[in-house]
Amino acid sequence: MMEIRIHGRGGQGAVTSSKLAGLAASIEGKYGQGLPFYGFERRGAPVEVYLRFDEKPILISSRIYEPDGIIVLDPILAELGNVVARGLKEGGFAVLNTLKDPEEFEYAGKLSKIATVDATGVALKTLRAPITNTAILGAFAKATGMLKLSSLEEAIKRILRERFHKPNIEALRMAYDETQIKEM
Amino acid sequence: MMEIRIHGRGGQGAVTSSKLAGLAASIEGKYGQGLPFYGFERRGAPVEVYLRFDEKPILISSRIYEPDGIIVLDPILAELGNVVARGLKEGGFAVLNTLKDPEEFEYAGKLSKIATVDATGVALKTLRAPITNTAILGAFAKATGMLKLSSLEEAIKRILRERFHKPNIEALRMAYDETQIKEM
């Protein structure tokens, strides 16, 4: 089982990103689980969401304290190692929305892989708003190969309202293309 | 233990009569119990109250289905044998507010004693309203000797508002004097 923690801030769509990822996994015949650490998302306030993937049904439903990887939707949060890298497994991975280089993160050392992308930039270009959830999934897909772009696109179509399909798919693809991957 | 059922109609003060009787008994060092078959008294509607006296503390608190005697505050009710004489013990007694003769009551036969008084008349004279509760207690005191006039007077003073003391004591005494007792 793969356990991932998503970090974002109210307004960036972290919960939706977990729904998209979970649905994509389901489409691929896997089992997914997305568990928001619930609270109504105050605009601007940090949010955590837990994501699990497995080949067989997932039984537990606790929060994730020691993730295999993290996905960070916000460039400032990405820099707060004590927040996002909390309990992160030695040799885990990180998918970060940032303009910085992977090495600049103090927690880079204990990871095996860091993927970086300017998801905010991508979102502003495609959606005209800093809603970074679909962009970061593009980066995640590229970095881990755990989900296919096509199933994420399918998920976008099934979950979002129609007028948002095109720009989000664009964000997904653009981020996929722009993501830098660094094996540590 | 003596078990008595009081019958009246909303507005005649049946519940108060049980309180007066109970307090009078307490004053005499006996134990009393007064249990209204509760419902807010609709003006005009029939009401039942259960009264118990004993030398020792009274344990049960059920309604009374087979009374040793009845007290009826209303002349029309007094005539409704199927209502007031329900379950009345063979050889029991009745204290009735009526202008009729004891023999005229169809249930007279099975009783040992009937006391009659025009309590309505007494009440109209003393209280200027057909509130027959204190008057009927005067009749009860005379008929059964179970309570002393003096303790009933004391009870009136302790329970009623001051401006009602005099007329009610008058009603009590007048009824006591006017009560006709017939051993059957």
Add this chain to the structure above:
Amino acid sequence: MVKEKVEFITGNDAVAYAVKLARVKVIAAYPITPQSPVTEKLSEYVANGELDAEFIKVEGEHSCLAAMRGAGVCGVRTFTATCGPGLMYAHENLECVHRDRTPLVIAVPNRSYSSLFPDYTDSMCEATTGFIQLFVESAQEALDTTLQGFRIAEDHRVLMPLMVLYDGYVTSHTGATVRLPSQEDVDKFLPPFKPYVVRVDPSRSEYIQWERPGVPLQEMEHEMAMTNAKEVIKEANEEYAKIFGRSYGDGLVEPYRVEDADVVLVTMASMTGTARQVVDALREKGKNVGLLRLRSFRPFPAETFQELQKKYGFRAMGVCERDVTHGCNYG
């Protein structure tokens, strides 16, 4: 010597009288049959200046309990009374009172949601809400238990809300011979309320932020308070007996003719009177039968039952209850 007055009053009046003697500071109440006479009598005491209390004549029971919580955190003695649908309507706030750790006393002449007969479904639903629940048998005991109730609930080892429960229509409305203690004696038994902490106090010079850790720890403490309550109930029963000469078993359970009993009936509240007569009758026929009246339903005195069972060696208990839990023959 104890100074008492003998009166012929109902259970409701007895409770109201006890509240007056307890010098309660804030009352909120809403009418409901068969509780209303408590509210009415207290209104009279306040209107006549016999009781110097704030009386909030709320617009419903949900608000009633909200007001009681509000007054409670100011550190003053509080009282209310309700039952049946009124108790049910207030449920959300009842569920919260014990979280405030304010020693509110509530009088409950039990009735069901609709029927006009005594029935414990109203308070049974509240058996999980953290209330101490003392079921009483008579008007006299209602008075005594209301006075004890404040002392128990306010004890710093307890600080939980408490219900005085009696049978609606029966105990509530039955006139009975009751001994009324004097104010002087009551003041000895029940000194003014000393709050453990006053959470709402504008005169405090230091500003304090009240915090509560997670629910599990709260629950543990409340459990502890309930365990302590058993001792405190016993103590109150004893102390009361010392001053007023009346006690009810050990305060938790009142045994009746249990010596050498093979079988004991377990009863609550006013049905006990009848049960006592049944026991007497059976004893006369030579049957070794006894009776245990459960006075403290919460906290449930399991130990007392065990002790009594050990002491008197009875084999079986038959429980008479006045409520029904649907679909649960084993829960």
Add this chain to the structure above:
Amino acid sequence: MVKEKVEFITGNDAVAYAVKLARVKVIAAYPITPQSPVTEKLSEYVANGELDAEFIKVEGEHSCLAAMRGAGVCGVRTFTATCGPGLMYAHENLECVHRDRTPLVIAVPNRSYSSLFPDYTDSMCEATTGFIQLFVESAQEALDTTLQGFRIAEDHRVLMPLMVLYDGYVTSHTGATVRLPSQEDVDKFLPPFKPYVVRVDPSRSEYIQWERPGVPLQEMEHEMAMTNAKEVIKEANEEYAKIFGRSYGDGLVEPYRVEDADVVLVTMASMTGTARQVVDALREKGKNVGLLRLRSFRPFPAETFQELQKKYGFRAMGVCERDVTHGCNYG
């Protein structure tokens, strides 16, 4: 063959989807975390014309349940959802629903009065109010059980209201892979509601005065209905399995690896997942441990427990629960 769609949705969404499939006719609801998404999703279905229902957007939960009672007596299928303080606020009306004998289904993502974590104090207070209470483990089961719920509650042998309970914040908000049945198949499983009697019907040519005898007789009948419910829950579980291929034990209790178990854990709702893993781990270490998931908390399936115990011969049961009853270590 059964037609299903696979989606990744939360427990709340699964419930809302089931309500749509059940072609519910009247809904009333009020937002409360973590239930609100059910209300929101149903609002969407109605706004989009996907569900042809009256939706009363009440001003509070007490009114919500009052409205559900009002609609229920008109003989139509009704649904609502609430939890925590919302459930508590509605308590007075909850206590009355079963008296109407209307088969209301309520979804309850459990939470406590204040904490934002799953905790059953909200629904435990309602365990005495005549509701059938089915605790479910997953989003999939929430969907399945909501559909079964209508069938169970509406069965003329039952006619009692029913709660579908799942862990708030956990099952309610966790996205999971869920199979969505087709409308066609659901229509086969759950035909339109046929009321036993329509108490409010202005088109009736004869005028009828409805009367209810005393509470004791009512209680007896409700008890009978609850007893019947055990059978009916089992039947619904079986029928559902026939059409959709999914079942949950016998509908009342779901056993897991109980063969030759010496000890079994008894669990409810989502904690079961973790418990299953524990059992697996212990089994690997050679410990003969099993698990019974209690699905039907009311009616309580004492017989099923006994049967299972007889069949598999385990010696001890350990109960894991998520609620606390104060002052009752033996009640």
Add this chain to the structure above:
Amino acid sequence: MSDIVTTERVTIPPTGACQGCAMVLIARHTLDTLGRNSVVTIPASCGAWSGAMLIDRGPTQFPSAAAAASGIAAGLRAAGHKNTNVVVIAGDGGTYDIGLQALSGAAERGERIIYVCQNNQAYMNTGIQRSGATPRWAWTTTTPVGSVQKGKLVWPKSVPEIMEAHHIPLVATASIHNIPDLKRKVKLAQRLTTEEGKGLSYIEVLNTCPTGWRYPPEKMITLARLAVETGFWPVYEIVEGKFKLNMKPRKLKPLKEFIKLQGRFRHLTDEQIAETEKWVHARWQRLLERDERGY
């Protein structure tokens, strides 16, 4: 004499109410006017004593009459009954106090409910306790006449005014001494609410309850008439925003004529009567102005 003829009666005497109960009169005329295509719900109140009927009754708890009625209305529509009158008959306790929220919510939602409040200015069914509608200084069992407090200490609220603030199609007050006016308003409610679906109609009728007000029952209508003639109970209607004072005595009678007949006011001082009269007259003045203005 009524100018509206109902084809059939739906109320069946006798009732369980007191001799000379005005609540019964209100319920009878309301329901008989609406006829058989109606469903009524009556929360806990003296209304519980209003006897048998040839229409169905929906269940409700005391605080939730309007919410229960909302459910009944929805349930009826869902069951295919589109034109049934859904009626509430509640007391002032169930309207001014414990049931106000449900009523306000139903009004906002535009529920098709005809809500009739029989206002006897106290909780009578439980034994005459104060309500939000109890007049200032009136005696009730919870506002007793004691040595330091005598009667109710505060002014009453007015649900007709509160409902007006909800901008519903009909708010009206009525008096039992004018039955044709009451029936006309009930018919109006039927049109606006049931037929045209414009939302909730609210009618409040003064229930001159002899038991609670402490006067001999035969004076029931006399009291109602005096209440209107002294300005104590203004009878008006607000139909889709248009205001009309329905009964306008040239000159108001002295309030004392109304007060003196009732035991609940026995203890009032002349100052208190005068102050109440001032209060009554100020309100009356505003209503006259509004009547002139038409809104």
Add this chain to the structure above:
Amino acid sequence: MSDIVTTERVTIPPTGACQGCAMVLIARHTLDTLGRNSVVTIPASCGAWSGAMLIDRGPTQFPSAAAAASGIAAGLRAAGHKNTNVVVIAGDGGTYDIGLQALSGAAERGERIIYVCQNNQAYMNTGIQRSGATPRWAWTTTTPVGSVQKGKLVWPKSVPEIMEAHHIPLVATASIHNIPDLKRKVKLAQRLTTEEGKGLSYIEVLNTCPTGWRYPPEKMITLARLAVETGFWPVYEIVEGKFKLNMKPRKLKPLKEFIKLQGRFRHLTDEQIAETEKWVHARWQRLLERDERGY
């Protein structure tokens, strides 16, 4: 610039509310104006996120803020604190809907409570569901924009109007773009309610919530100003019966200027905007008349 200087602050930042939250602004100015001799109770609402304070807070459940405050006020008096401000800060949900009854009861009893409603026209704390204050046609998660129903179907109610019907000493509306006016009204409430004991004061402030209304947070004050300038949010006061419109733009701006900035109104047709404007203008007209009349 405030014309009222408070000696000390009682609110301590930061709060847990959204960036650019107007509720926080309302709570801060209210409490800082009243100062330390105050106790506040905040029912479930975004107010739960308003952070630490140097005054005590009383407990309440969501439906019962005004009742809890009544208890606090009584408890404080009983404990000897005669001049403490007892304040409620509630949302529109807790005021218009689930808490209305407790508020109405407290008003009738003449409780000494300063009740401030921060009206963001929806249940924001639970994720933007409709309330009784939600404008007609507005999107919320329970009045979604679907194919057969688009937004809220009915007009909102107005608790200031409802409270006016209660004849309490002060009913006022206020806007966050005019902080001195807000503070003045809070001081007025303190005088009438706490000091003179005349009963409950009610102040309602439009909370231009960026999260729920769907607009960028920096426009918070702009939106508030536009709400007043378009007549969408009239700012007035009724002090012991005397009416005054506090902000009277010569000519109202087109409502569209206010509407178009907000995501919750995105789907409105021109007809719907026009109808809302008509509704707004009719109300405005009445208020102007009342302002003239003075009551």
Add this chain to the structure above:
Amino acid sequence: MTEQKIEWKTLRGRKLDEEAIKKYQEGRAVWAWRVFKPIVDEEACRRCWLCVDYCPEGVIEKGEKAAEINYLLCKGCGVCAEECPVEAIKMERER
């Protein structure tokens, strides 16, 4: 499926046809509530039917000649007598 249909005893529907109503009314006669009984003076009655409207219980009918009171159901409140504009109704002591 077990055919174990339950019979509801808790909800009894009583049909209200004319006969049932009559029986019902007889069973609940309230004449015993009366202290005074209203007597209509047929000659004096002007058939204005005010008493019909005002009788709280609704037990006065529009008769051929005059108002007709149903004495089974009249509670004796006295409203009709008080309100009759021509004093055609007198209250007499019941017995």
Add this chain to the structure above:
Amino acid sequence: MTEQKIEWKTLRGRKLDEEAIKKYQEGRAVWAWRVFKPIVDEEACRRCWLCVDYCPEGVIEKGEKAAEINYLLCKGCGVCAEECPVEAIKMERER
């Protein structure tokens, strides 16, 4: 009497003196919520204090020379910049 006084852990009173407040604020700093940061142009500021009133969080002080923002507690909402009548505040991307 058993002296078995319980210690309440469920109700912890934390004294709020200046120091405690400072510590509390540091522990809950919200600067990380910002995407943009308000920068005051000291020269431009006319000390009208509108921003002081309008800052929702109340984290702008009346400084000696100009408005002073507490950057630990500013959430970056942009209201101050939007409302400053002389545009003395600019929002800059945080990093």
